[in-house]
Amino acid sequence: xxxxxxxxxxxxxxxxxxxxxxxxxxxxxxxxxxxxxxxxxxxxxxxxxxxxxxxxxxxxxxxxxxxxxxxxxxxxxxxxxxxxxxxxxxxxxxxxxxxxxxxxxxxxxxxxxxxxxxxxxxxxxxxxxxxxxxxxxxxxxxxxxxxxxxxxxxxxxxxxxxxxxxxxxxxxxxxxxxxxxxxxxxxxxxxxxxxxxxxxxxxxxxxxxxxxxxxxxxxxxxxxxxxxxxxxxxxxxxxxxxxxxxxxxxxxxxxxxxxxxxxxxxxxxxxxxxxxxxxxxxxxxxxxxxxxxxxxxxxxxxxxxxxxxxxxxxxxxxxxxxxxxxxxxxxxxxxxxxxxxxxxxxxxxxxxxxxxxxxxxxxxxxxxxxxxxxxxxxxxxxxxxxxxxxxxxxxxxxxxxxxxxxxxxxxxxxxxxxxxxxxx
Numbered sequence: 107x108x109x110x111x112x113x114x115x116x117x118x119x120x121x122x123x124x125x126x127x128x129x130x131x132x133x134x135x136x137x138x139x140x141x142x143x144x145x146x147x148x149x150x151x152x153x154x155x156x157x158x159x160x161x162x163x164x165x166x167x168x169x170x171x172x173x174x175x176x177x178x179x180x181x182x183x184x185x186x187x188x189x190x191x192x193x194x195x196x197x198x199x200x201x202x203x204x205x206x207x208x209x210x211x212x213x214x215x216x217x218x219x220x221x222x223x224x225x226x227x228x229x230x231x232x233x234x235x236x237x238x239x240x241x242x243x244x245x246x247x248x249x250x251x252x253x254x255x256x257x258x259x260x261x262x263x264x265x266x267x268x269x270x271x272x273x274x275x276x277x278x279x280x281x282x283x284x285x286x287x288x289x290x291x292x293x294x295x296x297x298x299x300x301x302x303x304x305x306x307x308x309x310x311x312x313x314x315x316x317x318x319x320x321x322x323x324x325x326x327x328x329x330x331x332x333x334x335x336x337x338x339x340x341x342x343x344x345x346x347x348x349x350x351x352x353x354x355x356x357x358x359x360x361x362x363x364x365x366x367x368x369x370x371x372x373x374x375x376x377x378x379x380x381x382x383x384x385x386x387x388x389x390x391x392x393x394x395x396x397x398x399x400x401x402x403x404x405x406x407x408x409x410x411x412x413x414x415x416x417x418x419x420x421x422x423x424x425x426x427x428x429x430x431x432x433x434x435x436x437x438x439x440x441x442x443x444x445x446x447x448x449x450x451x452x453x454x455x456x457x458x459x460x461x462x463x464x465x466x467x468x469x470x471x472x473x474x475x476x477x478x479x480x481x482x483x484x485x486x487x488x489x490x491x492x493x494x495x496x497x498x499x500x501x502x503x504x505x506x507x508x509x510x511x512x513x514x515x516x517x518x519x520x521x522x523x524x525x526x527x528x529x530x
Contacts, residue, residue: 125438126381129388136395150391157390158383161342163268167379168345169259172352173215174371174378178363179356181323182224185210186232188316195307198300200236201246202293204229208250209257209289213327214352216259218436218473222251222481226488237303244492245500246296248481249507252470255436257285259330259345262436262469265386266462269393269444273459274341275334276526280459281466282331284522288467288511295507322355382437389441396445406449416454417516423447424468424512431472435480439472440465463522464515471508474501 114135118128137146157163176182189203189210196202204225211221226247233243255262258278267274308316317324330348333339339347357363396402409419430439451461473481482497515521 124384125434125442126384126388129385129392129442133388133391133395136399137391140395140399149394153391153394154387157387160268162264162274163386165259165274165342165345166261166264166268166382167375168342168349169216169261169264170378170382171371171375172345172348173217173220174375175349175352175356175363176211176215176326177220177224178367178371179352180360180362181214181320181355182207182211183228184316184320185323186225186228188313188320190232191308191313191316194305196297196304198297198303199305200229200233200238200303201242201296201300204233204243204246205250205289205293205296208247208253209285210323210327212253212255212257212285213259213331214323214348215254216261218251218254218470218481219484221254222247222484223488225250226485230489236305238300240489240492241496241500242299243500244485244489244497245502245504246292248474248479248485248497248501249292249504251481251484252473252508253285253289255469255473256281256288256463256466258282258334259341259348260466261382262440262466263462264341265382265437265440266444266465268386269389269441270448270458270462272462276459277462278331278334278341279526280463280522283525284463284467284511284515287521288508291507291511292504295503299503322359326351326355385437385441389445392442393445402446402449405446406453409450410453416456419450419454420456420516423450424464427465427468428471428475428509431468432475433478434472435478436469436472439469457519457523459526460515460519460522464512467508467512467515471505474498474505 114132118131123131134147134150137149138144140146141149185207186203189206190200193199193202193206207225207229208221211224212218215221215224229247230243234240254260258281260278260281263277263281264274266272267277326348329351330339330344333344333347334341353363412419427439427443430443434442447465448458452458473479476482476494476498479498479501482494482501485497486492486494
């Protein structure tokens with residue numbers, strides 16, 4: 107049965123059927139043939155409704171809306187100017203400023219695409235005008251943008267929590283230290299790579315002026331992460347507070363919420379959410395038929411009975427995620443693999459919160475690995491003159507860093523688990 111579904115999925119996607127409909131069609135075929143014909147198909151609307159009737163899932167549309175508001179707000183420009191004034195005198199100073207902005211915006215938006223686009227539109231012309239190599243700049247932005255799904259809030263973490271039942275609050279907090287650490291490692295490499303470029307330092311007056319202008323953007327991570335960690339907000343409530351705060355900042359401070367921009371924000375939000383939610387419904391239908399045929403249970407038994415260390419299975423899982431990341435986007439990988447991988451991971455005795463962070467780093471890799479790396483195409487849109495191959499070559503060293511970072515998280519699980527006690 108497993109081979110039938112795997113073959114069917116590969117065949118449908120190869121002929122261009124979207125992932126959501128591929129999963130739904132295979133699930134419907136399975137329900138018809140194995141669950142009693144037309145009676146089995148009666149489960150489709152019930153499962154689809156249950157997939158979306160989830161309080162945790164309601165956070166997802168709000169974080170998407172918040173990221174779209176911030177994309178049009180102008181906060182990215184203010185953050186970049188602030189960071190450049192504080193860091194430009196260091197070796198590769200503007201590269202460091204760009205990564206710091208990516209980290210801050212990641213903690214605001216929860217979206218890798220929004221991070222790469224917002225910071226890229228400001229950083230690419232600034233850095234290339236000051237002598238930075240275009241390939242290195244694009245690679246830096248492609249990698250820095252991936253921080254949007256590791257530093258909370260994070261859409262993939264919400265999906266992981268919804269599919270597995272794990273606490274989204276714990277997932278968010280578990281991503282903070284790894285996100286900051288990966289940002290610092292990126293900064294160390296970028297500073298070494300671009301060490302030949304330095305600029306005159308800004309005055310202290312210029313630094314404080316830039317900080318005052320960017321203060322509204324800096325307050326967003328404090329509101330969201332601080333609210334969740336202190337227990338003031340649940341992750342869903344934090345999403346609602348973030349939408350209200352970002353709308354107030356964009357409308358009253360930056361005055362960027364024109365009617366035209368509001369229309370663009372709402373249309374983009376609806377399109378993004380529809381794509382994600384369609385995939386989730388398809389995946390839930392697919393997961394139902396797999397579970398009813400006991401395929402995940404069989405694979406769990408096989409994985410736990412193999413005469414090898416559980417770490418060998420862990421390595422094979424990471425290789426699988428790396429391969430899938432070359433061909434599928436983040437949401438699709440999560441919803442397709444979690445119904446099978448989650449029972450295996452828990453049966454082997456691995457912590458599911460720790461594995462979530464490992465999986466999200468793998469999803470970061472998926473964003474910069476060709477041929478389907480989303481951040482590669484996003485930056486191609488920001489800078490149409492640069493071929494995809496240039497962006498890929500620039501991002502390659504950061505992909506290697508991410509692979510090594512997965513090893514680091516595996517060896518030191520406390521990096522992701524050290525601060526989740528007491529978080530709901």
